[in-house]
Amino acid sequence: MIPKDSRIVVAGTGSIGCYTGGLLAAAGKHVTFLARPRVEAEMRQSGLKVVDLDGTERTVPADQLSVTSDPATAFDHARTILVAVKSGATEEMAGLITQHAPADCIVVSLQNGVGNADILRKSLPATMTIVAGMVPFNVVQSEAGQLPLTVRRTTQGTVLVDNNVAGLADFLTAPGLAVSENDDMQGILWGKLQMNLNNALNALSNLPLATQLAERDWRVLLADQMGEALKVMKAHGIKAAPVQGVSPAVLPWVLRLPDFLFRIVARKMLAIDPRARSSMWEDFSRGRATEIDYLQGVIVRLGDEKNVKTPIARKVIACVKQAEGQPIRCHPVAEIRQKTVL
Structure with missing residues (x-):
């Protein structure tokens, strides 16, 4: 003790x-x-x-x-x-x-x-x-x-x-x-990593978390990222544990729901202080380097090891790297999806 x-x-x-x-x-x-x-x-x-x-x-x-x-x-x-x-x-x-x-x-x-x-x-x-x-x-x-x-x-x-x-x-x-x-802290950390994939999207959106999650285009983009992450984890035999009772496998499905259903199913997810924004948005606002290499970057690296494609994660990384140190602006979802990655 x-x-x-x-x-x-x-x-x-x-x-x-x-x-x-x-x-x-x-x-x-x-x-x-x-x-x-x-x-x-x-x-x-x-x-x-x-x-x-x-x-x-x-x-x-x-x-x-x-x-x-x-x-x-x-x-x-x-x-x-x-x-x-x-x-x-x-x-x-x-x-x-x-x-x-x-x-x-x-x-x-x-x-x-x-x-x-x-x-x-x-x-x-x-x-x-x-x-x-x-x-x-x-x-x-x-x-x-x-x-x-x-x-x-x-x-x-x-x-x-x-x-x-x-x-x-x-x-x-x-x-x-x-x-x-x-x-099962390692499983918990993988479950949290899956949820933290939204940190970058929230920063790029330049919106409060509740506002961003209320918009289906942003949720679907997040769900697509999570889908990539789940494939990578499966290829490596990694099992993410639920965080706050949310099943990692079910979460992408919930995020893709139409707005009216999402508001019903995800009431707790939307019960957020209107001032809430991600830590990566705070990094943007203060001109600091972000943790993107330790979030989406991990998914990309592990995907490469097992030949699992992670195009959405790569696009998000490219957008974040380009935005670091620049004035904050809203990056439309279409801009992120269309980002060219060399």
């Missing part, structure tokens, strides 16, 4: 890191945030506000926050480290953890993608315990410079973690943050 007063380090202060760490800190846990200098300055100035799905606000005042941009300070005496950086930064973060964290700490991946826990296992000392985790819900963050830094949950869901550390789920549970164990 993990002592209640053990120190938690949140490595990465994007939307998920700030949300989970903020709720744990608000619940009285000993939390330190490892943040970029800009975010560190904002949190030191005005604290951190966390807004739950039901509108409940919890604010951690600046004088009660432990935040630093120095990894040596952050990881000193850490017991549990929540890794919440983008997938492309996992190896770099593993190097910092190896250099500065205690050799017997617990490292939990709360990232998108299916391979981050494996990267951590390969990169970190064998004395550290690596835990795969999955955050099913969407969180949006206030614009840069808007104070206090605010993160708002916009969809439902329970955080899942592997069952290899006794008491970890209970230790990480706090008001507004439910955490449970699961014995």
